[in-house]
Amino acid sequence: MVFSSLADNLIRGVESVGDSISEAFFEPVLRVGVTGLARSGKTVFISSLVANLLDRGRMPGLVAAQEGRIEAAYLQPQPDDTVPRFDYEAHLGALTGPTPHWPESTRATSELRLSLRVRPSGLLSGLQGPRTVHLDIVDYPGEWLLDLALLDKSYEDWSRETLDRLQSRACASDFLALAAKTEPAAAHAEPEAQSLARAFADYLSDAQIEGFYDCTPGRFLLPGDLAGSPVLTFAPLAVQGVGPRRSLHREMQRRYEAYKSQVVKPFFRDHFAKIDRQVVLVDALGAIHKGPQAVEDMRRAMADILGAFRPGRNAWLTRLLLGKRIDRILFAATKADHLHHTQHARLTAIIEALTREARDRAQFAGADTSALSLAALRATTEEIRSHNGRDLPCVRGILQETGKPAAFYPGELPQDPGHLLGPARDGADTWLDADFQAMSFAPSPLTLVPGDGPPHIRLDRAAQFLIGDRL
Ligand SMILES: Nc1nc2c(ncn2[C@@H]2O[C@H](COP(=O)(O)OP(=O)(O)O)[C@@H](O)[C@H]2O)c(=O)[nH]1
Ligand SMILES: [Mg+2]
Helix, strand or coil, rough: CCCCCCCHHHHHHHHHHHHHHHHHCCCCEEEEEEEEECCHHHHHCCCHHHHHHHHHHHCCHHHHHHHCCEEEEEEEECCCCCCCCCCCHHHHHHHHHHCCCCCCCCCEEEEEEEEEEEEECCHHHHHCCEEEEEHHHHHHHHHHHHHHHHHCCHHHHHHHHHHHHHHHHHHHHHHHHHHHHHHCCCCHHHHHHHHHHHHHHHHHHHHHHCCCCCCCCCHHCHHHCCCCHHHHCCCCCCCCCCCCCCCCHHHHHHHHHHHHHHHHHHHHHHHHCCCEEEEEEEHHHHHHHCHHHHHHCCCCCCCHHHHHCCCCCHHHHHHHCCCCCEEEEEEEECCCHHHHHHHHHHHHHHHHHHHHHHHHHHHHCEEEEEHHHHHEECCCCEEEEEECEEEEEEEEEEEEECEEEEECCCCCCCCCHHHHHHHHHCCCCCCCCCCCCCCEEECCCCCCCCCCCCCCCCCCHHHHHHHHCCC
16 A cells, blocks of 8 residues: 555545535546556556655656645545546555555546645745635546547548448458448338447457457447447448438438437546646557557557547537646656666657647647656566676666566667657558567566655656646
8 A cells, every 4th residue: 555644544535525515616627638548557557656745755757746735635525426436446456455456457547636735836835825626627538529520520431431441341241241231212110220339349359359459430349328328329331322211321310310419529628628737658569569450550549539639620529618728748758677778768759759749730729748668667677697798788687577576678669759650651461670579578576665655667757747837
């Protein structure tokens, strides 16, 4: 477990009493969105960020913590009654318990409120007492942002584009065979619609495992409580023109429109539109390991995800936001503890390059952006090993599969990110002059000093960029 200082505990106790009173005063709320594609590290990031904000011994890069101005930090009931709470205690327990393991994969959006009592800095410090700043941390799948593109697309256009994309993919063959046998103009029969939707959903999850990132509609992969409902029971079909009444085509088209209005739009309205600060997590190392095609796919998915942060691209979203915008966006390459620190700058260069095109195009309407590489939970230590007369910068950790400690040399990232992104864009099958090993480390057992959160890499820098200016 993570220890908290006595003072924190006392204030936490007092706070639960004073809660209703403090609501009456003006207390700033900062909503921090945490997104990224599946397995990018959102759950681990939030768990470790919260733990390290509660116990700030490892947060020197967060200026307010370094200056000792954060007097207390405490979790509070979140303001949104219909959003599941981020299960902080269970996730942190998994990461830092006696037999540490990675938390269960999460499926939908969740939220947590962390409140900080902060003494003002500078001139005001002598004049004002401490203020409370509430951080509402919202976890939501990046796949849901990809759905924004559907709003501008008719069922017919979406079907055509999707089927085109699937032709060259082995994992789509079952679905394509079923779709080819289907007569869209025939009368709608529910069992047929269901088996098409099931085959399409199976394709999407296989595609995701294979390293394709364009796996939309996003809710097919993360159905939550919509599983089995008509808004998720559609699939792309080779359709032409307007389908006859009561045809499969008509019904699929109706459900596709329902998905847009009852799944996609509410997400943007109820969650996305309220976010002030955003971090986009990217498992760039994972994609690099999978190969050039995965990197190219990830680059495209990133460009699409980032499209959501460029108001103006979608008229509906622009109207919804009404000039309100996210004013800081952080792009973070996660799991940097797989690399010796001498390679971190190269990983950062890759994440910068992956997002540059999208950033250049619109500058995100004035939002401040930054890129860094981090490890929310550091599972390795560094060591230099000599091999054939060369010193190799390695990382050592406990292997996920065997539970045994091992040292790893993951390969060397190129100095110029173009050496990865270029071949990826040109459709290369494998990396020519390099090989990047897959590693899976389990979290290490921890003995935490009171006041310290779990070990990390640059989580404090991420926190400073995301919230530091408001503390
Ligand atoms: N070594 C290491 N692995 C991590 C880290 N963060 C995430 N992972 C790995 O990535 C997996 C997915 O992380 P998770 O937070 O569940 O991703 P999510 O699907 O975006 O919520 C975990 O199970 C870990 O194996 C990290 O900081 N270091
Ligand atoms: Mg998660």
